Amino acid sequence: MSIVRTRFAPSPTGYLHVGGARTALFCFLEARRHGGQFILRVEDTDRERSTEAAVQAILDGMAWLGLNHDEGPFYQTQRFDRYRQVAEELVAAGLAYRCYCSKDELEAMRADQEARGLKPRYNGFWRDRKDPPPPGVQPVIRFKNPAAGEVVVDDRVRGRVVFDNAELDDLVIWRSDDSPTYNFGVVVDDADMRITDVIRGDDHLNNTPRQINIYRALGHTPPRFAHLPMILGPDGAKLSKRHGAVSVLAYRDDGFLPHALLNYLVRLGWSHGDQEIFSMAEMTSLFSAADVNHSASRFDVEKLRWLNQHYLKTLDPGAIAPELTWHLQQLGIDPTSGPAVEDLIVALRERVHTLKELAERARVWFEPLTTYDDAAVAKHLTPAAATPLTAARSALNAAEWTVAGVHRALESAAAELGVGLGKVAQPLRVAMTGTQVSPSIDYTVYLAGKSAALARIDAALGKCG
RNA sequence: GCUCCCUUCGUCUAGCGGUCAGGACGUGGCCCUCUCAAGGCUAAAACACGAGUUCGAUUCUCGUAGGGAGCGCCA
Numbered sequence: 053m054s055i056v057r058t059r060f061a062p063s064p065t066g067y068l069h070v071g072g073a074r075t076a077l078f079c080f081l082e083a084r085r086h087g088g089q090f091i092l093r094v095e096d097t098d099r100e101r102s103t104e105a106a107v108q109a110i111l112d113g114m115a116w117l118g119l120n121h122d123e124g125p126f127y128q129t130q131r132f133d134r135y136r137q138v139a140e141e142l143v144a145a146g147l148a149y150r151c152y153c154s155k156d157e158l159e160a161m162r163a164d165q166e167a168r169g170l171k172p173r174y175n176g177f178w179r180d181r182k183d184p185p186p187p188g189v190q191p192v193i194r195f196k197n198p199a200a201g202e203v204v205v206d207d208r209v210r211g212r213v214v215f216d217n218a219e220l221d222d223l224v225i226w227r228s229d230d231s232p233t234y235n236f237g238v239v240v241d242d243a244d245m246r247i248t249d250v251i252r253g254d255d256h257l258n259n260t261p262r263q264i265n266i267y268r269a270l271g272h273t274p275p276r277f278a279h280l281p282m283i284l285g286p287d288g289a290k291l292s293k294r295h296g297a298v299s300v301l302a303y304r305d306d307g308f309l310p311h312a313l314l315n316y317l318v319r320l321g322w323s324h325g326d327q328e329i330f331s332m333a334e335m336t337s338l339f340s341a342a343d344v345n346h347s348a349s350r351f352d353v354e355k356l357r358w359l360n361q362h363y364l365k366t367l368d369p370g371a372i373a374p375e376l377t378w379h380l381q382q383l384g385i386d387p388t389s390g391p392a393v394e395d396l397i398v399a400l401r402e403r404v405h406t407l408k409e410l411a412e413r414a415r416v417w418f419e420p421l422t423t424y425d426d427a428a429v430a431k432h433l434t435p436a437a438a439t440p441l442t443a444a445r446s447a448l449n450a451a452e453w454t455v456a457g458v459h460r461a462l463e464s465a466a467a468e469l470g471v472g473l474g475k476v477a478q479p480l481r482v483a484m485t486g487t488q489v490s491p492s493i494d495y496t497v498y499l500a501g502k503s504a505a506l507a508r509i510d511a512a513l514g515k516c517g
Numbered sequence: 518g519c520u521c522c523c524u525u526c527g528u529c530u531a532g533c534g535g536u537c538a539g540g541a542c543g544u545g546g547c548c549c550u551c552u553c554a555a556g557g558c559u560a561a562a563a564c565a566c567g568a569g570u571u572c573g574a575u576u577c578u579c580g581u582a583g584g585g586a587g588c589g590c591c592a
Contacts, residue, residue, distance in 0.1 A: 061592090062592090063591085063592045065591090065592080095592065097591090097592080098591055098592065100591085101591075101592090151590095155590075158589090158590085162588095162589090165518095165519095166518070168518090169518045169519075170518075170519070171518075171519040171520070171588055172518095172519090172588060172589095173519095173588070192590055210521095210522070210523095213521070213522080214521095215520075215521075216520080219519080219520055219521090219588085220520095220588095221588085223589090224589080224590050226590085227590040228590060229590070231590085233589090233590070233591085233592090234591070234592045235592090237592095238592090253586095254521095254522065254523090254585085254586070255585090255586055255587075255592095256586090256587090256592090257521065257522065257586075257587080258520075258521055258522085258586065258587035258588075259587075259592095261521095279522085281522090281523075281585095282585070282586085284585090286528080288584080290585090316529090319529065319530075319541090320529070320530095321529090321530095322530095323529085323530055323531070325531065325540085326530085326531065326539075326540040326541075327540090327541095328529090328530095328540080328541055328542085345523095345530080346522075346523060346524090347522095347523050347524060347585095348523070348524095348584085348585070349528085349529065349530090350528060350529080351528095352527095352528050352529065352542070352543085354528080354542060354543055355528075355529065355541080355542040355543080356542095357542090358541090358542055358543085359542090361555090365555080400554095401555095402553095402554055402555040402556090403553060403554045403555080404554090462551090466551095472551075473551050474550090474551040474552085475551085476551080477551035477552075478551065478552065480551090481551075481552060487552090488552055488553085489552055489553045489554090490552070490553075491552090491553080491554085492551070492552085492553095492554095493551055493552085494551095496552095
């Protein structure tokens with residue numbers, strides 16, 4: 053089998069959204085699986101809407117996800133000479149022609165066809181016309197689409213899809229402003245870059261027969277195609293800003309791990325039996341475009357959150373530490389001014405779904421405790437709580453300052469008082485955090501550090517009145 | 518309007534002619550327990566509809582309905 057080459061070809065008109073990210077992931081996996089190449093190409097022929105910032109956002113998104121390309125990024129705006137050359141070759145070969153119709157004429161044509169219930173299409177007015185061109189008109193170049201017969205797309209996910217050439221018209225491949233159009237640029241690029249597998253959103257399925265015809269005119273064998281179903285918002289509508297985060301970098305900012313996002317995305321439209329958790333190695337060895345389903349799916353943040361927590365719980369704390377450090381800084385917390393970030397991760401990762409939440413929950417160990425929840429105080433910092441708190445204080449004062457050491461000290465304090473650990477833990481929890489909710493009491497106390505822990509107990513004792 | 522695509526629990530999906538229609542997220546209950554979680558067990562929850570083909574259709578075919586895409590000098 054020949055080398056597999058795939059490409060991801062976004063147009064830089066916005067950030068990298070989750071749908072694009074999944075397309076990129078599938079392209080990446082398909083290439084990796086076969087030991088082939090993954091190529092990044094920026095389709096920026098629309099000078100109106102393409103921006104430098106968007107290019108950077110896409111590059112950043114890809115880098116964050118670790119979807120590294122082997123070749124590129126290539127920019128279509130740098131290949132205009134090549135497209136022009138190919139377009140002229142087609143004209144010279146009689147496979148394309150110049151069309152002098154004005155935009156107004158074309159619009160009138162369309163309006164007329166629509167009024168008659170027909171599919172709006174160019175009528176081929178200049179296809180075989182030998183008339184002298186009207187003066188002063190900057191022509192476009194149109195591709196001579198075969199008038200009869202059918203085009204078969206053997207799609208790897210859809211199967212065999214047949215289009216009638218009679219449904220297609222002569223599309224513009226070169227604009228009057230001297231630039232190539234999308235359907236022409238992709239074909240030239242994919243051919244030049246020897247792409248073997250085009251994997252893209254199924255909004256391109258209808259373009260495929262036109263592109264296949266261009267491939268043939270160019271004397272190339274079309275690549276294999278795989279059209280992916282769309283990703284919709286939770287409400288089933290097309291994904292948009294309205295749905296909250298759609299940019300992959302927004303997920304980074306919200307505290308998601310890149311691998312959690314990748315794992316979530318790989319299961320959107322693709323599956324391998326009942327398996328939910330996939331390492332990168334498993335994804336690359338198991339993925340196949342042929343196993344992708346046909347229907348659109350909805351983006352469900354709850355499942356992403358579950359996956360994110362799964363990876364928070366199972367990954368090595370050291371691997372997550374840099375990410376948490378970044379999130380702490382985002383909250384204006386100096387990560388060096390409190391407990392070790394690895395300890396925070398171990399203490400909190402079963403209780404949060406994102407790194408952002410983890411960082412927020414960690415705040416209590418970095419800043420002085422000044423606010424107490426009224427209900428917590430009323431319930432647990434009662435006169436009766438003074439005894440267990442005092443016992444805990446002296447036990448802790450003598451304790452070895454490790455999680456296990458703190459745990460032993462509190463157990464023995466409770467045992468000496470002849471009460472359950474809960475009688476000591478709850479007042480202590482309020483003393484440490486001002487609230488009734490925190491990680492297990494040993495971690496909660498340990499993370500405060502010995503002197504701060506004792507000081508917080510003293511403050512709490514003052515409230516037991 | 519025309520062409521093409523899609524349709525299994527609320528959501529992601531398994532299924533590839535005969536299954537009690539399986540798993541996961543979420544939701545409810547129980548257990549565990551120093552709070553909250555996490556974990557374990559458990560419950561409710563789906564084949565859009567109608568014809569055919571067949572001994573037998575979730576599965577194959579054709580319709581209908583409902584979604585989506587394309588029909589640009591956007592990509």
